[in-house]
Amino acid sequence: MAEFTMELNDDQKQVRDWIHGFAADVIRPAAAEWDEREETPWPVIQEAAKVGIYSLDFYAQQFFDPTGLGIPMAMEELFWGDAGIALSIVGTGLAAIGVVANGTEEQIGTWIPQMYGTPDDVKVAAFCSSEPDAGSDVGSMRTRAVYDQAKDEWVLNGTKTWATNGGIANVHIVVAVVDPELGTKGHASFIVPPNTPGLSQGQKFKKHGIRASHTAEVVLEDVRVPGSCLLGGKDKLDERLARARERARAGGGERVKNAAMATFEASRPAVGAMAVGTARAAYEVALDYAKTRTQFGRPIIDNQGVAFQLADMRTQIDAARLLVWRASWMAVAGKPFTSAEGSMSKLFASEVAKKVTAQAVQILGGNGFTREYPVERMHRDSAIYTIFEGTSEIQRLVIARTLSEMPIR
Numbered sequence: 001m002a003e004f005t006m007e008l009n010d011d012q013k014q015v016r017d018w019i020h021g022f023a024a025d026v027i028r029p030a031a032a033e034w035d036e037r038e039e040t041p042w043p044v045i046q047e048a049a050k051v052g053i054y055s056l057d058f059y060a061q062q063f064f065d066p067t068g069l070g071i072p073m074a075m076e077e078l079f080w081g082d083a084g085i086a087l088s089i090v091g092t093g094l095a096a097i098g099v100v101a102n103g104t105e106e107q108i109g110t111w112i113p114q115m116y117g118t119p120d121d122v123k124v125a126a127f128c129s130s131e132p133d134a135g136s137d138v139g140s141m142r143t144r145a146v147y148d149q150a151k152d153e154w155v156l157n158g159t160k161t162w163a164t165n166g167g168i169a170n171v172h173i174v175v176a177v178v179d180p181e182l183g184t185k186g187h188a189s190f191i192v193p194p195n196t197p198g199l200s201q202g203q204k205f206k207k208h209g210i211r212a213s214h215t216a217e218v219v220l221e222d223v224r225v226p227g228s229c230l231l232g233g234k235d236k237l238d239e240r241l242a243r244a245r246e247r248a249r250a251g252g253g254e255r256v257k258n259a260a261m262a263t264f265e266a267s268r269p270a271v272g273a274m275a276v277g278t279a280r281a282a283y284e285v286a287l288d289y290a291k292t293r294t295q296f297g298r299p300i301i302d303n304q305g306v307a308f309q310l311a312d313m314r315t316q317i318d319a320a321r322l323l324v325w326r327a328s329w330m331a332v333a334g335k336p337f338t339s340a341e342g343s344m345s346k347l348f349a350s351e352v353a354k355k356v357t358a359q360a361v362q363i364l365g366g367n368g369f370t371r372e373y374p375v376e377r378m379h380r381d382s383a384i385y386t387i388f389e390g391t392s393e394i395q396r397l398v399i400a401r402t403l404s405e406m407p408i409r
Helices: 010-037 044-051 056-063 072-079 084-092 092-102 103-114 180-186 232-249 259-292 304-332 340-370 375-386 394-404
Strands: 125-128 144-148 153-164 172-179 187-192 199-204 215-226
Touching: 010 044, 010 072, 010 084, 044 340, 056 072, 056 092, 056 103, 056 153, 072 084, 072 259, 072 304, 084 259, 084 375, 092 103, 092 125, 092 172, 092 187, 092 259, 092 375, 103 172, 125 153, 153 172, 153 187, 172 215, 180 187, 180 232, 187 215, 259 304, 259 340, 259 375, 340 375, 340 394
Parallel strands: 125 172
Antiparallel strands: 144 153, 144 172, 153 215, 172 187, 199 215
16 A cells, blocks of 8 residues: 655656646647537547547556556646546546446456547447436436346436436446335446447537536437346345345445445545646636736736735645545545545535636636636636536535534435
8 A cells, every 4th residue: 555645756747747748739729619619529539549548548557556646647637738628538437437336347348448449439438327306316316227037138218417428428327226115225337338229319418618528418218238237247236235125124224335426436536636627727827817917017916916816726726636635545545535535625626626717717807707818718617516426515415424424414
């Protein structure tokens, strides 16, 4: 187990600088165009694949970094480039995490390569959990999966929403209810292979921010998938459901994480790192502007009102990064989040991103309100961090319940 450190080693610094260079040279120049087009930036994803950033090998190397800092470091640099394009590049990762967290070795080896494709034929994947009436309230999920024992197939019906890459993905990971009486403990995750009949894209959302990332509904109408597409396998599911039923009969509440929650818990520090990247980008633009913009014969950074804002911005960004790094290290070291450290990192970093980007717009004044400067886009993009993969309110609820050991509602 690696000791916690705040200093990147030489290999990590080299990877960081490589990703930063790609973000600066490829992502940033394309950011405004794809934000306006509101389309998936396939050429940029392909460039990322050609250099090795959009690949299973790259994410595996970062994921298995013994310090835990590989993924947050990569996320921060990519999202420093642009949140919308970066999410298009890393969005497949959430589906991949779902398979790694819940799948068998065979499922991991079979399906994750199909999520990425090849540099000449890039693919994406989608993780489908939220529904029109079941976002934070996963207990209200209505998508059903029914087992057809005669054919060893699962039949899925329902509608998913807010799915990154939904409908355009090569592989969809779908969370569905297999036992309604068990609430969230009766959920399971399924792999929907490419070109499976019955799966279609519903509404594509026109969003406030991260507009280069495709977000849409996914409609499932009698979608049949082989029994081998149940993540973890049926034996494991049957054992888990049996334990949950036994505890329900005994009147006890078993703390069993459902498939969606396991995925979100694993990814929360990474989302915090994304927020740190966006906040840092806005801060750097604001700092440079304040040093070069003159009013009343001097740079505006000479005014305490501006300089103190920048000091606070940098302090908050560094604090957010440290929370993200701590949670990431704890996860790889196998240390339990006894104080909901994963949720803490996501909550604080998300709120910092919204605040820092708003301050950057303010420091740029009228220029900050125009699309001639990137802070306007960064401010719009930052709004998503306090919403997706668990709203700030849900993070606070998780933290409060963990600290108090009480069923706070």
